[in-house]
Amino acid sequence: MTEGQLRNVSWDDIRVFLACVKAGSFRRAATALRVSSSTVVRRIDRLEHDLGISLFNRVPDGVVPTEEACAIVDHAERMEMAIYDVFRRVDAQDTTTRGVVRVSVTEGIGTYWIMPRLVEFQRQFPFLIIDMRCAMESADVLRMEADIAIQFERPTAPDLIVSKLGRMHIYPFASRGYEKIYGLPKSVEEMSRHRLVDQAAPQLDNGAWARLLGLTDVEGIVSLRTNASSALLYAIEKGAGIGALPTYAPALGAPIVPVDIGIHHAMDIWMTYHPSVKRSQRAMLVANWMKQIFNPDQFPWFRDPFIHPSEFVGTLPPDSTINIGEGFAAVVPSADDGVEVPQKKRVRQR
Secondary structure, eight states, X not given: OOHHHHHXXXXXXXXXXXXXHHHSSHHHHHHHHTSOHHHHHHHHHHHHHHHTSOOEEXXXXXXXXXHHHHHHHHHHHHHHHHHHHHHHHHHTSOOSSSEEEEEEEOHHIIIIIIHHHHHHHHHHOTTEEEEEEEXXXXXXXXXXXXXXXXXXXXXXXXXXXXXXXXXXXXEEEEEHHHHHHHOOOSSHHHHTTSOEEEEOOTTSXXXXXXXXXXXXXXXXXXXXXXXXXXXXXXXXXXXXXXXXEETTTGGGTOSXXXXXXXXXXXXXXXXXXXGGGXXXXXXXXXXXXXXXXXXXTTSGGGSSSOXXXXXXXXXXXXXXXXXXXXXXXXXXXXXXXXXXXXXXXXXXXX
């Protein structure tokens, strides 16, 4: 490979090449990069031309790197990390003017725990723009998909700073409406005759319910399954079945009751970021604030030992609760439909 060939290589093409190696498919790489499949193919063709080698072999379910491609993966990854270090250093230069801090967090924690508290934090630091991505997929902070990530899976990359924020305890809950119609199980054996609302998503232990109930699978009792934590809470509140929620749900004012059948589940909550993030005052303000709002001494539901959720009802001050239950937007019959609409309590606006 000549020096002229190397000068022609585009960094962006290297990035696409590494995404294809990681995904094992041009289509999946395009999804991860948020570009079209034709763009990925065009970039790979161009990189192959510039390097003078073949990079991928097509197989029925995707692509596999050629021997020549495997020989340059390590070099390409070092190049990628060097480029990201340049970006991070530039981002860290201005620490007091208006700027963005990107936070990746699991959907339920982001929506119900962080967001209600984030508004007041942002008022204290108006120069911060918090770009919060609430999704169950983990962000790759090494590749600058986020500055800070809050997740259930502990990162294994040795270059990252990782700290445990706390532990989330998960417990079965049901609505009063469900209890009135079906009753509540008193044992694991009785639970197998009830309706289950299930959540299946990345970072979750999708076999936990079957394992805790001693079943081969739970398909026979699942009434509804979703990937979204917000949809799960809504379904449980509306009486679709019994489902697993964080033990702090009653403290937030959720109109649900615990189902005591002798089981519970737990997941550690991890915060991670690249060491270079420590050079950014903006990012470290957010990271230190995250540690405060997950402080187990102040919020006992994040402690390692399990505490029954009934002890948390009404423990948060009113300004810390959020609109759930009646606060959801839902279709209600209007007077013009000829249906008598029951008078509901006025929901306090937060």
